[in-house]
Amino acid sequence: MFTDLLAQHFVHTALLAGAVVAVVSGAIGIFVVTRGASFAVHAISELGFTGAAGALVLGIDPVIGMISGSLVVGLVLGLLSLRGRERDSAIGAVLAFGLGIGVLFLSLYRGYATQATNLLFGSIVGVSSRQLFELTIVALIVTAGLAACYRPLLFSSVDPEVAAARGVPLRALSVAIFLLLALTTAEAIQVVGVLLVLTLVITPAAAAQRLTARPGLALALSILVALVATEGGILLSLAQSWPTSFFISAISFAIYIAARVFKRS
C-alpha cells in the first residue's frame, strides 16, 4: 500500500503543495506570532467563509468572494493596528460580527450552499497541478513581500514603541503583514484546509521562538519545523490510513512541546 501510494501523482503533488504551504506559513508565522496575533489567523480563515457566502448571494465565484473577504478582514485588522490586550478583544469582535454577516448571507442565498462552500474545504490528497501552480505564485508574492520589508516588519513586531520612535510606519506595516497573511490563508485553505493553515502558521513559529531569540534563526527554524511536520505528516498518513491533518498537527505540536521542555531545562 505504502509503496503503491508513493508512485502516485497525487502523492507527489501533495508533497510539493505541502512544502510550499509549509515554507510560506512558517515564514509569515514568525511575524504573526511575534505580534501576538495568532487569533487573527483563525479570524481570517473563518471570515473567508463569510466572503464566499456573500459571493453566493451576489452570484459570483465563491473563491473570489473568499479571497476578497479575507483581504477585507486583513485590512480591517491591519488598520486597527492593535496592541496588547486590545488586539485580542478587537479580533474577537471583528470575528463575531463577520460570522453574523456570514449567517445572514447564507440565509439570503436561495440554493444549496454546500455546493459552493465545499470549495473552502481543501484536502491535501486532492490538490491539482493547477492549484499547485496558483499556490506557488501566491507563495512567491508573499515571500517577496516579506523579504522586501523584512527589517522594518521585524522591528515593528518585536518592539513597536522603539520602532515608532525611530519613525517606522507602524500602521502601514501592520496593514502589509495582515494583507500578506490574508492572501496566504485564503489560498492555502482551498488547497490544504482550515486546520492545516492554523497549524502551520502558528505552531512552528511558536516552537521556533521558544528555541531562539535571534530573529533570523527563528525564521529558519520555523520554516524547518513546518516542513518536517508537513512532509512527515503526509508520509505517515500514507503508511497508516489516518487523516493527514491529524499527523501534521500532531508532529507540530510534539515539536512545540519538546521546544518548551528543552528551553526550561
Added chain:
Amino acid sequence: MRTIIVIASSTALLAGCGGAKAGSGLAVVAAENVYGDIAQQIGGAHVHVTSILSDPNADPHLFEPGSSNALAVATAAVVIQNGVGYDAFMTKLENASPNAKRSILTIADVLGVHGRNANPHLWYDVPALGRIARAIADALEHADPVHSSAYRAGLTRFDASLVPLRREVARIRSTFAGSAVAYTEPVPGYLIDAAGLKNLAPSSFTRAIEDGTEPSPQAFAAMNALMTRRLVKVLLYNSQAVSPITARVRAAAVHAHIPVIGVTETLPPKRSFQEWQLAQARQLAAALAR
C-alpha cells in the same frame, strides 16, 4: 459553521463482492455506496467495486477524503459520482490524479439535473433508476467490452428486480396521491414527487438543515406548526444528519401522534439498494395508511 473537519473512515469494500480478490476485475470507484451497490449487482464477478461514502451514520456533507480514497480514484478504470455538488471532493481527487483512460460517469449529467437549486439526492428518483442503471452498465461495458454480454445480462436482472419498488411507489400514488407529508431535509424529495405526495415543509427550513446552518425562528415555527396542528400525515426524518432542531421537530411529531419514518442518504450495510428503498417505501405506505 463547518470549520471543524470531520474525517470519515477509510473506504470499505462493498458487502457482496464476496471472494473477489482485491485488485481483480474491472476497478470501479463509486463516490456513494448506492451507486457502488448497483454497479456491483450489474458487474458481478467482473468488477471490483470500492465505495467512498459508505457509512450511514456519518454526515456526507462533512466528509473529507483520505489517501486511500485518493489511491482508489487514481487507480480506477471507471468512476461513478453523483454530481451537483454532493460529492465535490471527487473532482478534487480526479484532478489530483489526471488519467485520460479513466472514464467518469456523473449521474446528474445522465439525468440532466443542473443548477444550484437542484436536489442532489438523485438515487431516490425511482422513475429515473432505469436510466441510472443503464448508464452504469454502459460505462462498465465501454471500459471492459470483453464482458459486454455479462453486463447486459446484469442490467436486465437489475431492472427486473426494481419491479416491486416501482409497484410499491405506484400503489402509494394510486391510494394516497395528494397527501401532505413533511421532510426535515430534501433527501427523499424525488420519492415524494414520484409517489404523488405533497411536501409541506418550508424550503427555508429544509435548506438550512441541509446546509448545516440555523433556520430562522419563522421557518422553525412554520415547520413545528405542521406537527402540532397535524397538517401532515408523515414526517420523513433524515437520521443521518441530526441536529437539536430536527430532534425537536421529531419530538413534536411524536407528541402529535404523527408517524415518523427515518430515511438515510447512504445505503445501510448488508442490504441491497432495492431492499433498502423498498423497505423505506413500504414504511411510508404503512405510515400513510395509519
